[in-house]
Amino acid sequence: MTVEYGPLARAVLALLAAAGIALWTHLRSRRMLDTLDRMLDDAIRGDFQESLYDESRLSALETRMAHYLSSNTVSARNLAAEKDAIKTLIGDISHQTKTPIANLLLYAQLLAEQDLPPESRAYVSALEGQAEKLRFLIDALVKTSRLESGILAMTPVVNPLQSLLDGAAAQAAPRAEARGIALTVEPTDLSARFDPKWTTEALYNLVDNAVKYTPTGGSVTLRAVGYELFCRIDITDTGPGIPEAEQAKIFQRFYRSPSVSGEEGVGIGLYLARQIAAGQGGYLKVTSRPGEGSTFSLFLPRVE
Incomplete structure (x- = not known):
């Protein structure tokens, strides 16, 4: 009895060849992924440098990724240089x-x-x-x-709100007293996550605005309300109120309502307060009706 080994041998060789191709493809893909991973790690650290790539040895994807990361690195360096130039300019102007x-x-x-x-x-x-x-x-x-x-970065940490409210009210107290306005801070035991220095400035801008536009004999009240993710600080006044059509405009830089053009100010306090709130993961909103006063609400996160 004769056994034909030819077809069997060819089948075995075909299987071995397929296994070899699969292994080669796997190793090639693994090497490419390792290379891409190394490129991304270098880019994250900020020290990526493009090398000379041989198209016969590295895939087109690797080469394109290298070009992309290289251009991003250059852009990041240019942005850093621009920030340094702005920082120098700001320092010169201030000085x-x-x-x-x-x-x-x-x-x-x-x-x-x-x-x-x-x-x-x-x-x-x-x-x-x-x-x-x-x-x-x-x-x-x-x-x-x-x-x-982004030159000046805020450092928000968990702080009690009572000291924040008291600090902003203390700064506004002389003007409120001179104008005959009752300035009240309601006690609170809530805490939130914020940068004390910058948030006190933002809150003072809101309180100062409320005092500025509240007529003699009126009142300004600060209170805090707690939620699961945020704390809300309300600054409520008995001023003239803000028309709905202007409520979105008042947070723009240098915007001043025609109805208060006679009052002192440059129209930047609310804009600055909104920037400070946003820089800490918070936000600012207003609720108002003409003739019924206004409530500016500063939302601060309670957790990271």
Whole structure:
């Protein structure tokens, strides 16, 4: 009896060849994935550098990934250079304007101490007021630019809200007292996650606005409300209220309602407050009706 080994041998060889091709394909794919993984790790660390790739040895996908990561690395370096340039410019503006503004205020105060006629005193008072306004504007623009460019990073941590409310109210108290406005802080034992320095500034801007636009004899109240994920700080006033058509505009930089054009201000406080809230994972909203006052609500996260 004769056994035919030819077809069987060919079948075995075919299976071995298929297994070899499968193993080669697997190893090639594994090597490519390892290479891509290494590229991404380098890019995450910020030290990716494109090498010379041989198209016969590396796949087109690897080469395209290398080009993409290389261009991203260049973009990241350019962005870092631009941020450094902005930081330098902001520092120069802040430094170069600080002394002239301080001198303007000093000379205005010295003039006010002189024996001047009534009309001259009015001019000196206006000069001092405009110099203060200029100083506030420069400070606000520097802070806003640092926040927008990412130069100044906030460090939110869990803090009690009572000290935040008390700190902002204490800053606004002199103006409220001078205008005959009752400023009230309701006690709270809630905590939230925020940067104390910047959030106090944002809250003060909201309270100061409420005091500024509330008529004599009115009231401004601060209270905190807790939710599962957020804490809400309400600043409620008995002012004239804000028309619905303007409520989305008031958070824009330099926007000022025609109805309050006679009041002092540059229209940047609410914008800055919103930027600070957003930079910490929070947000800002307003509820208001003309003739019924306004409530500005600052939402701060309770957890990361």
